Amino acid sequence: MTPLELIASLRATRHFTADPVAAGQLRAVLEAARWTGSARNRQPWRFVVVRDPALLGRLSRLGAYAGHLAGAPLAILLAVDATLSTQDAEFDAGRAAQNLMLAAHALGLGTCPASFFPAANAGTATELAGLPAPWRVRTAISLGHPAPAPPGASAIARGRHPLDVLVIEHPPRPAR
């Protein structure tokens, strides 16, 4: 698979086998996140690795779409620096999440992000992560070996908009 094929073929994995994630694979995935660029190279993140099934179960109930955390062998909580602007911190966190998920995909592992919301749930997730200020946890990423999804498992539409919907040339090129 070429890098472009790898990037274009990443999909969310919400169902996992019971197989554990090897230590070397976890390290490679975290290493990809570590190297992510950020505004002014602030690296406004910490990565909390959670394996405890009871804790994963509690976290899975802190967001309407977080249920997949309960079935993953582990999750990585993305803690961001709450003293930065939300815009900057979340944009950079999205970059780190993408690096992490692409690295997992390259290794044959599956991932799915989960958002903790509303805000009170993000507060609870932050407490459960056990991190002091300024760290805030709003996102977790399930990580594991993909299992087949049960039929009818997701009602969310697949696919993507075509480029002619998504891309605007500015200023518009003159008609010829």
Added chain:
Amino acid sequence: MTPLELIASLRATRHFTADPVAAGQLRAVLEAARWTGSARNRQPWRFVVVRDPALLGRLSRLGAYAGHLAGAPLAILLAVDATLSTQDAEFDAGRAAQNLMLAAHALGLGTCPASFFPAANAGTATELAGLPAPWRVRTAISLGHPAPAPPGASAIARGRHPLDVLVIEHPPRPAR
């Protein structure tokens, strides 16, 4: 270069040659952005391609670290859906930006994100992009062929924190 090496070796490129970006390369980069996952597959983005040097110059003055836009052959403005929560939209925009920049890196092209701030500058960038509501432009990505950076070009520290700073095992593993 393996996918993991590609991911870990992406760095910001702030200086570009005068060579144009080939249409096929631009398309491949936009295609990588197009396939990015997003919360509930909302794809809350549009990509505005700007080549006009005068417009790039104006945009380059809308953020304290946006100067590199003026020297790029083109920039891609990331427009996000302003009706969504800022957290959701910026996290997903960061994911798309990372896909786009990694694809460019795979093709030997360089990229650098720029943030338009304070908010009034993001408003001006949105107007210059010519998009109607709900689209809001807070981020642009320079794209081009890398040129050597002049000596002393950046005062921002390079490198990254080591994993033992960034990663927390939770609950902590008992000492043995």
